[in-house]
Amino acid sequence: xxxxxxxxxxxxxxxxxxxxxxxxxxxxxxxxxxxxxxxxxxxxxxxxxxxxxxxxxxxxxxxxxxxxxxxxxxxxxxxxxxxxxxxxxxxxxxxxxxxxxxxxxxxxxxxxxxxxxxxxxxxxxxxxxxxxxxxxxxxxxxxxxxxxxxxxxxxxxxxxxxxxxxxxxxxxxxxxxxxxxxxxxxxxxxxxxxxxxxxxxxxxxxxxxxxxxxxxxxxxxxxxxxxxxxxxxxxxxxxxxxxxxxxxxxxxxxxxxxxxxxxxxxxxxxxxxxxxxxxxxxxxxxxxxxxxxxxxxxxxxxxxxxxxxxxxxxxxxxxxxxxxxxxxxxxxxxxx
Numbered sequence: 001x002x003x004x005x006x007x008x009x010x011x012x013x014x015x016x017x018x019x020x021x022x023x024x025x026x027x028x029x030x031x032x033x034x035x036x037x038x039x040x041x042x043x044x045x046x047x048x049x050x051x052x053x054x055x056x057x058x059x060x061x062x063x064x065x066x067x068x069x070x071x072x073x074x075x076x077x078x079x080x081x082x083x084x085x086x087x088x089x090x091x092x093x094x095x096x097x098x099x100x101x102x103x104x105x106x107x108x109x110x111x112x113x114x115x116x117x118x119x120x121x122x123x124x125x126x127x128x129x130x131x132x133x134x135x136x137x138x139x140x141x142x143x144x145x146x147x148x149x150x151x152x153x154x155x156x157x158x159x160x161x162x163x164x165x166x167x168x169x170x171x172x173x174x175x176x177x178x179x180x181x182x183x184x185x186x187x188x189x190x191x192x193x194x195x196x197x198x199x200x201x202x203x204x205x206x207x208x209x210x211x212x213x214x215x216x217x218x219x220x221x222x223x224x225x226x227x228x229x230x231x232x233x234x235x236x237x238x239x240x241x242x243x244x245x246x247x248x249x250x251x252x253x254x255x256x257x258x259x260x261x262x263x264x265x266x267x268x269x270x271x272x273x274x275x276x277x278x279x280x281x282x283x284x285x286x287x288x289x290x291x292x293x294x295x296x297x298x299x300x301x302x303x304x305x306x307x308x309x310x311x312x313x314x315x316x317x318x319x320x321x322x323x324x325x326x327x328x329x330x331x332x333x334x335x336x
Contacts, residue, residue, distance in 0.1 A: 019276030035298040043245030047238035054234035061227035065118040068213035079318035080104040086315020141253040258285040
C-alpha cells in the first residue's frame with residue numbers, strides 16, 4: 001500500500017511540475033508581481049468568506065445524507081468537512097474524502113464504511129450539479145469565435161456526461177430498491193470478464209448499498225437538493241469576486257465556466273493541493289475571454305490561494321480543538 005501511495009505521490013508531483021512550467025514559461029515575473037499588488041483585496045476577503053459558507057453548506061447537506069443513520073450536529077459535521085478538505089490539500093489522490101469519513105466516524109461513534117458511503121452519494125450530487133452548471137453555461141455563454149469547435153465539443157461532452165450521471169442515479173436507485181435483482185443483472189453483464197472481477201465487485205456493491213440509508217422524507221430530500229444548489233452558488237462567487245478584485249467584470253456565466261474547468265482539473269492526478277493542473281485550467285479559461293496572460297496567471301494564483309491556505313489553517317485549528325493528531329489523519333488517508 002505504501003508503495004502505491006508513493007507512486008501516486010511522485011506521479012502527481014511530476015504532473016504538477018509539468019503544468020507549472022507550461023504556465024510560467026512565457027511570464028514576466030516583474031509584471032506578475034505588479035499585477036498582484038494592484039488587486040483590491042476586499043474582494044478577496046469576500047471570496048474567502050464565500051468559500052467557507054460553501055463548506056458550511058456541505059456540512060448541512062451531509063447532515064441530511066446521514067440523517068437516517070443518526071442525527072448529527074453541525075458542530076461535528078463542519079469540523080470534519082474542513083479537516084477533510086485540508087487533507088485534500090496536503091495528501092495526494094483526494095484522500096481527504098477518507099479522512100473526512102474517518103474523523104466524523106471517530107467523533108460520532110459511527111462505522112467508517114457507512115459514513116464513506118454517504119460521501120459517495122455526496123460526490124454524485126456534486127457531479128450532477130456541476131454538469132447542470134456546465135450545460136446552463138454552455139447554452140447561454142458564447143465563447144470567442146476561435147473556440148467554436150471547443151464549445152461544440154464541450155456541449156456534446158456535457159450532454160453525454162449528464163446522461164451518464166442520470167444512468168448512474170437510476171442504477172443506484174434500482175440497486176437500493178431491488179438489490180438482489182440488480183446484483184444478479186450485474187453478475188450476468190460481467191460474465192464475459194474473468195470470474196475474479198465479479199467475485200470482487202458484487203460483494204463490494206452489496207456492502208456499499210447496504211451502507212446507504214437515505215431518508216425518504218420530502219423535507220430531507222428538498223434540503224439535500226437546495227443545499228446542493230447553494231453549495232455551488234457560493235463556490236462560483238469566489239471566482240467572480242476575484243475577477244472583480246482585478247477590475248474585471250464578466251457575466252456570472254463566465255465564472256461558472258471557469259469553475260467547471262477547475263472541477264475537471266482537480267480530477268487530473270497532481271500533487272497535493274492540485275498545484276499546476278488547477279492553475280493551468282484557470283489560466284486557459286480566462287484566456288478564452290481575452291484576458292492578458294500575466295493577469296490570467298495572477299487570477300489563477302489568487303483563486304487557488306483563497307481555496308488552499310485558509311482551509312489548511314482552519315483545518316489545523318479543528319484538529320487541535322478536536323484533539324486529533326495530524327499523524328492519525330495521515331495514517332487514515334494512507335490506510336484507505
